[in-house]
Amino acid sequence: MLRCSDLNRYLGQGEGRVHVLKGVSFEARRGQVYAIVGPSGCGKSTLLYLLGLLDQPDGGEIAINGQVMSNNDDAARTAARGAHIGFVFQFHFLMLEFSALENVMMPMRKLAKLTPAEMTARAHELLTSVGLGDKTHRLGTQLSGGEQQRVAVARALANEPSIILADEPTGNLDVKNSTMVFDLLTRLAKDHGQAVVLVTHNPEIANRCDSVRPMRDGLFV
Amino acid sequence: MSPNFHIAFRFLTAKKRAMLMSLSCTVLGVGLFIVTQATTSGFEEFFIKTILGTNGALRIDDKIQDTMRSMNAGGGSDFLVSHREGVKYIQGVEEPKRVIAGLNDFANVSGTSAVLQGNVLVRSSFKNETAQVFGINLDEHLKVSDLRSQIVQGDISTFREAPTGALMGKVLAERLQLDVGNSFILDYQGELRRYRVSAIYETGVTDIDKVRVYVHMNEARSLLKKPIGVTFIQVNLFNKDRAVEDAFQMQEVLKHSAQAWQDREKSWLSAFHALSVSSAITVSVFTLIAGLAMFNTLAMIVLEKTKDIAILRSMGYERRDITRIFLWQAAIVLAIGAIVGALIGVVGTFAVSKIPLPINGIFKTETFQVSWNGWHYVEAVLTAAIMVMAASIIPARRAARLEPGDIVRGTAQ
Helix, strand or coil: CEEEEEEEEEECCHHHCEEEEEEEEEEECCCCEEEEECCCCCCHHHHHHHHCCCCCCCEEEEEECCEECCCCCHHHHHHHHHHHEEEECCCCCCCCCCEHHHHHHHHHHHHCCCCHHHHHHHHHHHHHHCCCCCCCCCEHHHCCHHHHHHHHHHHHCCCCCCEEEEECCCCCCCHHHHHHHHHHHHHHHHHHCCEEEEECCCHHHHHCCCEEEEEECCEEC | CCHHHHHHHHHHHHCHHHHHHHHHHHHHHHHHHHHHHHHHHHHHHHHHHHHHHHHCCEEEEEEEECCEEEEECCCCCCCEEEEECCCEEECCECCHHHHHHHHCCCCCEEEEEEEEEEEEEEECCCCEEEEEEEEECHHHHHCCCCHHHHEEEECHHHHHHCCCEEEEEHHHHHHHCCCCCCEEEEEECCEEEEEEEEEEECCCEHHHHCCEEEEEHHHHHHHHCCCCCECEEEEEECCHHHHHHHHHHHHHHHCEEEEEHHHHCHHHHHHHHHHHHHHHHHHHHHHHHHHHHHHHHHHHHHHHCHHHHHHHHHCCCCHHHHHHHHHHHHHHHHHHHHHHHHHHHHHHHHHHHCCEEEECECCCEEECCCCCCHHHHHHHHHHHHHHHHHHHHHHHHHHHHCCHHHHHHCCCC
């Protein structure tokens, strides 16, 4: 479903140019949870952003559901992101001027597959499933860090994407909230048959995943 | 509400102080533009009304002498080549009835008045003043001027009923210390005739009020010894704006010089136009500041919202959505600024129209003259729209160019 092969990526310019990914290949299937682990700077997040079509590789290709997307133009990659991919970032990245409900509805409004009433109902349902059914109208600033990350999980699931990419989703949370967010992510993903690829430094989280892929110096080891 | 508009509105209201700064500049720019245009146009329109009410929309005077010469083409043929040498004029209108009949064929002509004019000396018991006597047929002249409403002392019916009555300009009457009912003598090349002031008029145009004395046409003919012909024919038009075109056609058809009010008052009208343009440019500085304030606000929002832009892009929002979100913010400020600015323009124009400002010379007024013209509002809003939207394009495009990968990685420039 999500496949990349021989990915290469350089970052920086001139003498500071670094070969971050050195021919990485990876495949993720529905209903599976993958952990990419490794030391800081080994290229985990870079790989994740490439897989999420937020960035373009310098070599290699990325295919979603059999369709090569890495060389498409920005509009096509953006459309693919909206339809197939959900993101959860380390610092949750909620839009703080909007309520939890509005944050979750944001991807749905762009995709515009549902009516406004259906969007609202789905956002309610997702927020309830992450335990925030009673805080739907709170602004991002009125939620704790753990609550914000749960809203981010609900938002990532809003358009029923086939892939969820999470960049250290529990990196900024305490143990209790880390466990809660991870459980939530994996349970909802499994329930809906989604592939989850997460980057983590947390070995306990990594060990609970279906597959662990360690990275070092821009390569899987 | 579209998602882009919704996001734009929230982004904007989150930066209330910066937004209010941009908004107040836009409001000020639009409002001041309207008020200044209303006043400069107001004085221009009042000037035009005054000159139309005194000298009419058109004046037909000197006859054009035919100076076409013909030259035989040669070669034994009868073919003649015509060429124009230059225009020569015969002073005055020799056959006013024929010319007026011709003028009446023009659909835009609403009235004509034949006028016999001459330079005279006015003698009162106090002093003498040089002046111009205008021989008129009163009823005809009332159709081409505002003489009736310009009477400030006496009654125009007294003039109609008095064969030796005269209408005298206010400034001239004051200089000669003449009141309604007083007599005076008009001296034309030694020919002395006594008249009585039937009424005193005031056009507000000093150059007219200090020299012009209206008498009945028959009296003027006797005084100026001109039994036939007139000096000019004053013409009034239904549509004053067509005066230049009509003058051209009348000159071609009637073979008399025809001058439209726009040509006659070209220097004053040019001055008013220059004043209007310069005030518009000056006031546009405010809308320029509004544009800069908008640029500043949006540039600030772009800097503060890079993460939000990355989130939106990761959720499938396209570059053009990001551009639209920022342009919507400018459009919201512009729309509110235009509405509030226009309202301030209305209130400001009304308030200015009540400010006492006695002016006498090129026209007479006691207060500021204003023009209620919808185009001023359109021009003000368009100027603000150009400034604000132009200033918004750069930050909007900058926001759209941000790469979501760079932002989440923390390397966005």
